[in-house]
Amino acid sequence: MSTAIADELQLAVKPTIGTHTLMNFIGGKWVESGAKTTSPVMNPSIGKQIASVPLSGMNEVDAAVRSARGSLTSWSNTPIKERAQVFFRYKSLMEKHTQALAALVHEENGKTMSESIAEVEKSIEVTEFACSMPQLSAGEILEVSKGVECRIDRHPVGVVASITPFNFPNMVPNWTIPNALVLGNTMILKPSELVPLSSIRIAELLKEAGLPDGVFNVVHGGQEVVEAICDHAGIDAVTFVGSTRVAKLVYARATSHLKRALCLGGAKNHLIVLPDAHEDMTASNVAASMSGCAGQRCMAASAMVAVGNVDHIVKKLCDEARKIVPGKNLGSVISKKAKERIEGYITEAEQQGAKILVDGRNCVVEGKEEGYYVGPTVIDGVTPDMKIAQEEVFGPVLSIMRAQSVDEALKIENANPYGNAASVFTQSGGAARHVIEHASAGMIGVNIGVPVPREPFSFGGWNESKFGAGDITGRSSIEFFTKPKKTTTKWNPESKVNWMS
Numbered sequence: 001m002s003t004a005i006a007d008e009l010q011l012a013v014k015p016t017i018g019t020h021t022l023m024n025f026i027g028g029k030w031v032e033s034g035a036k037t038t039s040p041v042m043n044p045s046i047g048k049q050i051a052s053v054p055l056s057g058m059n060e061v062d063a064a065v066r067s068a069r070g071s072l073t074s075w076s077n078t079p080i081k082e083r084a085q086v087f088f089r090y091k092s093l094m095e096k097h098t099q100a101l102a103a104l105v106h107e108e109n110g111k112t113m114s115e116s117i118a119e120v121e122k123s124i125e126v127t128e129f130a131c132s133m134p135q136l137s138a139g140e141i142l143e144v145s146k147g148v149e150c151r152i153d154r155h156p157v158g159v160v161a162s163i164t165p166f167n168f169p170n171m172v173p174n175w176t177i178p179n180a181l182v183l184g185n186t187m188i189l190k191p192s193e194l195v196p197l198s199s200i201r202i203a204e205l206l207k208e209a210g211l212p213d214g215v216f217n218v219v220h221g222g223q224e225v226v227e228a229i230c231d232h233a234g235i236d237a238v239t240f241v242g243s244t245r246v247a248k249l250v251y252a253r254a255t256s257h258l259k260r261a262l263c264l265g266g267a268k269n270h271l272i273v274l275p276d277a278h279e280d281m282t283a284s285n286v287a288a289s290m291s292g293c294a295g296q297r298c299m300a301a302s303a304m305v306a307v308g309n310v311d312h313i314v315k316k317l318c319d320e321a322r323k324i325v326p327g328k329n330l331g332s333v334i335s336k337k338a339k340e341r342i343e344g345y346i347t348e349a350e351q352q353g354a355k356i357l358v359d360g361r362n363c364v365v366e367g368k369e370e371g372y373y374v375g376p377t378v379i380d381g382v383t384p385d386m387k388i389a390q391e392e393v394f395g396p397v398l399s400i401m402r403a404q405s406v407d408e409a410l411k412i413e414n415a416n417p418y419g420n421a422a423s424v425f426t427q428s429g430g431a432a433r434h435v436i437e438h439a440s441a442g443m444i445g446v447n448i449g450v451p452v453p454r455e456p457f458s459f460g461g462w463n464e465s466k467f468g469a470g471d472i473t474g475r476s477s478i479e480f481f482t483k484p485k486k487t488t489t490k491w492n493p494e495s496k497v498n499w500m501s
């Protein structure tokens with residue numbers, strides 16, 4: 001970690017290069033975990049350990065629940081306009097510290113600095129949206145029959161837990177923190193044990209912004225903490241973002257304990273490219289989508305379905321991919337294990353007869369020889385039955401499949417169990433409309449490779465990419481983080497009694 005960042009990180013315990021063990025944040029204080037085991041936190045760009053994270057368990061979760069529950073009454077009774085004020089200040093603090101927050105993301109996740117800055121900017125945007133919650137969540141009122149009024153007030157769900165993945169250490173926690181807290185809930189965050197540092201800085205900035213102690217808590221760890229969160233009777237709702245395998249486990253376990261749950265899973269996003277697509281725009285968009293954040297985005301292009309003859313676009317796409325240089329405009333993947341897994345998918349596809357047009361295997365970056373890099377990879381001749389066509393690769397790898405018609409391309413897209421995003425590249429409005437209607441995904445792009453809906457629109461996929469009702473951000477999050485109370489009132493005795501009142 002650079003001195004500048006370490007200086008800015010006024011952590012209770014500064015993570016230093018080495019094996020320093022991080023602390024949990026409970027009741028507004030840094031508290032040592034009672035965990036007997038720790039896990040190394042690596043800087044994946046250089047393959048060096050930068051801290052150790054405690055693998056906490058039920059005791060630490062229980063302490064965090066007591067803290068969150070203890071502060072719930074006073075926080076939920078604080079008027080929403082006052083709660084929003086904390087987040088106006090938090091937003092300003094994120095703006096002030098964007099570079100350092102991004103440097104921390106770069107350090108623990110390995111994505112490039114510009115991608116890290118974009119991540120923090122998205123956190124700022126979500127927080128800006130949360131600041132508008134007083135207006136957006138204002139109740140409804142209607143005279144439902146003569147002299148009788150019905151009104152809805154929104155109440156917080158209570159103590160909510162947010163479990164997050166490694167690929168966006170700053171943004172994904174911020175998908176839930178501002179919205180949930182402005183709406184009056186208190187929270188326990190369980191960040192990915194691979195990238196726990198950003199959450200420490202988030203806790204500090206929230207405190208500096210004036211968030212009362214106990215409203216936000218961080219418990220570090222892995223599976224044991226997640227299971228304790230699902231099981232603990234003092235937690236009312238759980239959000240999860242991560243792989244589909246774990247999303248299913250968390251959804252089943254949390255709901256079996258009668259908690260409200262929303263669990264976002266993995267993805268296998270298909271881009272359907274038609275021969276009339278704009279050559280340059282398509283090639284650069286597809287290349288950026290498959291390689292951004294080293295392909296470790298749940299919105300990344302993973303499969304391209306080329307309809308008819310689009311070889312001119314494939315050629316240009318490969319030219320674009322070759323311009324992406326690991327260690328410069330392409331960051332590392334998260335771990336040695338991830339690098340080996342990604343390269344394994346490429347090799348297996350090659351052995352099954354696919355043609356590697358751009359090969360990112362065995363990539364070594366000068367000066368960062370121990371870093372976990374995979375170069376951009378484009379594979380043609382992939383067929384839908386291959387493992388690389390079916391599973392989430394989560395690396396900078398694009399598999400090209402061929403189809404003779406848009407309907408054949410849609411059949412391939414529809415057959416995939418995931419359903420986060422799908423895109424179509426064409427100049428034809430009619431063809432685009434057909435894909436919008438028939439793609440089986442929650443987020444659709446037209447000539448856009450990463451179709452993330454920006455606030456106030458909400459984020460969430462379909463099928464095996466999401467379990468639970470509603471979306472995690474935007475307006476949809478209001479439903480998840482609140483309980484509507486419906487009150488029917490009548491004060492005028494002269495009004496006749498009807499069948500309802």
Ligand code: NAD
Nearest residue numbers: 164165166191192222223226242243246264265266267298
């Ligand atoms: P992961 O599922 O391995 O881990 C996510 C969280 O679950 C972490 O906090 C981890 O500690 C915990 N966890 C891991 N194994 C567990 C187990 N067996 N039981 C209980 N908890 C467990 O995911 P990851 O590798 O950190 O992140 C990458 C995945 O996240 C990809 O599949 C990606 O598509 C997905 N993702 C999805 C979205 C979305 O919006 N749909 C967004 C970002 C990432």
